[in-house]
Amino acid sequence: MSALAQLYQDIVACRDCDLAKGRTKAVPGEGAEDADLFFIGEGPGWHEDQQGRPFVGPAGQFLDQLLASVGLRREEVYIANVIKCRPPQNREPLPAEIQTCRKWLDRQIDLIQPRMIVTLGRHSLSLYFPAESIGKIHGKPRQVDGVIYYPMYHPAAALHQGSLRGTIEMDMLRIPQILAQCKELPQNVLEDRQLSLF
Ligand code: URA
Numbered sequence: 001m002s003a004l005a006q007l008y009q010d011i012v013a014c015r016d017c018d019l020a021k022g023r024t025k026a027v028p029g030e031g032a033e034d035a036d037l038f039f040i041g042e043g044p045g046w047h048e049d050q051q052g053r054p055f056v057g058p059a060g061q062f063l064d065q066l067l068a069s070v071g072l073r074r075e076e077v078y079i080a081n082v083i084k085c086r087p088p089q090n091r092e093p094l095p096a097e098i099q100t101c102r103k104w105l106d107r108q109i110d111l112i113q114p115r116m117i118v119t120l121g122r123h124s125l126s127l128y129f130p131a132e133s134i135g136k137i138h139g140k141p142r143q144v145d146g147v148i149y150y151p152m153y154h155p156a157a158a159l160h161q162g163s164l165r166g167t168i169e170m171d172m173l174r175i176p177q178i179l180a181q182c183k184e185l186p187q188n189v190l191e192d193r194q195l196s197l198f
Helices: 003-013 046-051 058-069 095-112 122-128 155-160 162-173 175-184 187-192
Strands: 037-041 078-081 116-120 142-144 147-152
Touching: 003 095, 037 095, 037 122, 058 155, 058 162, 078 095, 095 122, 116 122, 116 175, 147 162, 147 175, 155 162, 162 175
Parallel strands: 037 078, 037 116, 116 147
Antiparallel strands: 142 147
């Protein structure tokens, strides 16, 4: 069994917080084990809880469209969430739940070693840049320890606030260029400094 498959089993068996009591299925995440691009959403909603898969409801359909706009299918990237179990009534995850669940996301990232982490929405953004606001830094890549972090609005934001749709689409369209540029650079340059080309 691969380390990632073992990790899925551990996540599905996790009872480390009360969200485990209300879930139908835990939603570990899915995608390519060697993905360059790693998307992090917030947490499972109703559809995800039923199916045990991330982003399979309306926000997921929009994410699929966004991926298609840059020639990608979800099987070619990795998609996960900050928390792995659906909160009651889709409420926002509590800080303690995020903290308890973080080990799983960290382990996924360790195993996949993506070049670029795309945070979707403010909960995943605040894992890495707690003092920043999404309105200010969406669409602006940052490099930390050889990984590019790229904050985007959550796809669901476009479903509630139509005016954000174009912004999200534009931010997505920049991803291939950023990824191509970071692949061209030797790893030591990435580790060294903020990239001027961004
Ligand atoms: N919203 C999320 O943040 N994650 C999902 O998996 C689905 C909707």
